[in-house]
Amino acid sequence: MPLPALAFYILATVTVVSGLAVVSARNPVHSVLFLILAFFSAAGLFVLLGAEFLAMLLVVVYVGAVAVLFLFVVMMLDVDFASLRQGFAQYLPLALVIGVVLLGEMIFVSVAVADRGAAAGKVPLAAAADMTNAEAIGRVLYTDYVYFFQAAGIVLLIAMVGAIVLTLRHKPNVRRQKVAVQVGRRRKDAVAVVSVPTGEGISE
Structure with missing residues (x-):
């Protein structure tokens, strides 16, 4: 077996x-x-x-910021996770139904796009030799998907404003x-300029 194929199977297995383990671990710190x-x-x-730029973003942004932030928040909050798990069994049937619906949607989408791209044996378009990975992603992101990119930014802005509004509390005795x-x-x-004679101080 070639080395890239072996590395793919190992990394894919570890990822899955x-x-x-993230959703099945009992300890939230272990989940993070x-x-x-x-x-x-x-x-x-x-x-x-061959997407080194995306790999770097995943490590720097998600591992270096988001996941570490989750870890700090979970460790700092004094949450009784035993009480949160109570009544879990009564929601299990609904969770299974939603999971089956999501699985059906993914299968439907996979079948719908089976005649496109690599799924149909077609070779994907490769970037030019003189174009870096980040430049190729930027050209596609800001041309073909610019409206989706702007919509994602608006959604994140609305979420940020909503979080601020929900957590903002006005206290009456606080100087603003x-x-x-x-x-x-x-x-x-x-500013007040006072002329003080030499050898004398300012009397209050």
Whole structure:
């Protein structure tokens, strides 16, 4: 077996097993650690596909920021996870139904696009020899998928504003910044020049 094929099977197996461990681990800290392992394995798969830029983004953004943030939040919060797991069995039938629906949707999409791309044995379009991986992704992202990119940005902006609105609490006895007063402040209102004779101080 060639080395790239062996590396693919190893990384793919580790990714799938880690993904299953994320949702099946009882300890939330262990789930985050398995998530980091899944991200690293997926980054290795991107490297095998020749997408080094995506692999770097996956490691830097998701492993270096998102997963570590999840780990810190889980470790800092004093949450009783035993009480959260109570009543899990009563939601299991609904979860199975939703899982079957999602599986059916994925199968339907796979069959619908079976006559396109690599699934039909067609060779995908390769980037030019003088074009870097990041440039090729940027050209496709900001030309063919520019509207989807902008829509994703709007969705993230709305989510950020919604999170701020939901968590913002106005306290009555807290002094708040008044930008208009600060900008309109004049020098004579803030600075006083006093002539003090030599050897004497200022008496209050």
